[in-house]
Amino acid sequence: MVGIQELRRPALFAVQTLAVAACYFAAGRLGLVRQLVVQGAVVTPIWPPTGVAVACLLIFGLRSLLGITLGVLFVIMSITTLQPAVLGTLAGNTAAPVCAYLMLRRVGFRTDLSRLRDGVALVFLGALASMLISATAGAGLLVLLDKLDASRFWPVWLAWWVGDAMGVLIVTPLLLLLHTARLPPRVARWKEASGLALIACGLVPLATYSGLSLLFLVYPLLILAALRFQLAGSILCALLASTAATxxxxxQNGPFERLSHMEVMFKLQAFNGSMALTALLLSAVITEQRNTRRSVEKACQDLVEVLEHLTAGDSPRSPPPRDAEGLRHQQ
Structure with missing residues (x-):
């Protein structure tokens, strides 16, 4: 039995490593489908692999590090030939998710995102702060290799940073949600979710492809999704809107028509970032308030039960029967 257990552990680790690497590589190929040209450099508005890496670290721990490293290597090899200079990008794209994981673990991050502090931590520590590493390593490597002029460093760095951060803000909450997902028991919730999905499928394309710049129409839908379904509704709505906008x-259709590459990048990233921030923080606030209300209701019920028991214990005893009382007097 001991031998079988010892054999299972390396096999399980190998399967998990390959699964993480495959998910990272698939997310990377998906992210490369849509690209923007910023100052002569090709960047992705949303880089999903960073979200996959942070989610895997939060779920499986540091034992998924090897799979993330292999995934980064596979994505790089699918774009360019393996060169010594590639090690800088490999190190940056691996170190950034690890840094996000360590900082989130340091502040007591909960993967259910049921508190406002968890949403704030994921935004500022997991996305904005940690992805500075990958953006600096990637854009700096382009400058060192003379593939990018030093005067164009900051626009490319900004686009790289925002793209990596967007991957964390959108993909990581979605994967954490799927990890702990439970089907709603009531049929009415399914009907409501289907109706909301139909509205989203009609409104989001209208807002993102209309030349009248109607992107603001997505926000009421996002708020409604957060109010009714918390993180599940808001993050799926944000994902749909961000994908359509990208x-x-x-x-260069709809509100992005007749704009320069830099204007397209700034407008898209501002919209995607505000959508992701609204979805995360609003759903976290609503979930925290609901959990607080349930705790208060539970405490009130417990208090009522305690008071009922105390009242029952202090009630006067019933008088003894008359026959027994008369017999006692006679004695």
Whole structure:
């Protein structure tokens, strides 16, 4: 039995490593489908692999590090030939998620995102702060290799940073949600979710492809999704809106028509970032308030039960029967 257990552990680790690497590589190929040209450099508005890496670290721990490293290597090899200079990008794209994981673990991050502090931590520590590493390593490597002029460093760095951060803000909450997902028991919730999905499928394309710049129409839908379904509704709505906006921006359609590459990048990233921030923080606030209300209701119920028991214990005893009382007097 001991021998079988010892054999299972390396096999399980190998399967998990390959699964993480495959998910990272698939997310990377998906992210490369839509690209923007910023100052002569090709960047992705949303880089999903960073979200996959942070989610895997939060779920499986540091034992998923090897799979993340292999995934980064596979993505790089699918784009360019393996060179010594690639090690800088490999190190940056691996170190950034690890840094995000360590900082989130340091502040007591909960993967259910049921508190406002968890949403704030994921935004500022997991996305904005940690992805400075990958953006600096990637854009700095381009400058060192003379593939990018030093005067164009900051626009490319900004686009790289925002793209990596968007991957964490959108993909990581979605994967954490799927990890702990439970089907709603009531049929009415399914009907409501289907109706909301139909509205989203009609409203989001209208907002992202209309030349009238109607992107603001997505926000009421996002708020409604957060109010009714918390993180599940808000993050799926944000994912749909961000994906549609990215497709429209890369094709320069709708509100992104007749804009320069830099204007497209700034407008798209501002919209995607505000959508992700609204989805995360609003759903965290609503979930925290609901959990607080349930705790208060539970405490009130417990208090009522305690008071009922105390009242029952202090009630006067019932008088003894008359026959027994008369017999006692006679004695």
């Amino acid at each position: 497709i429209a921006a890369t094709d």
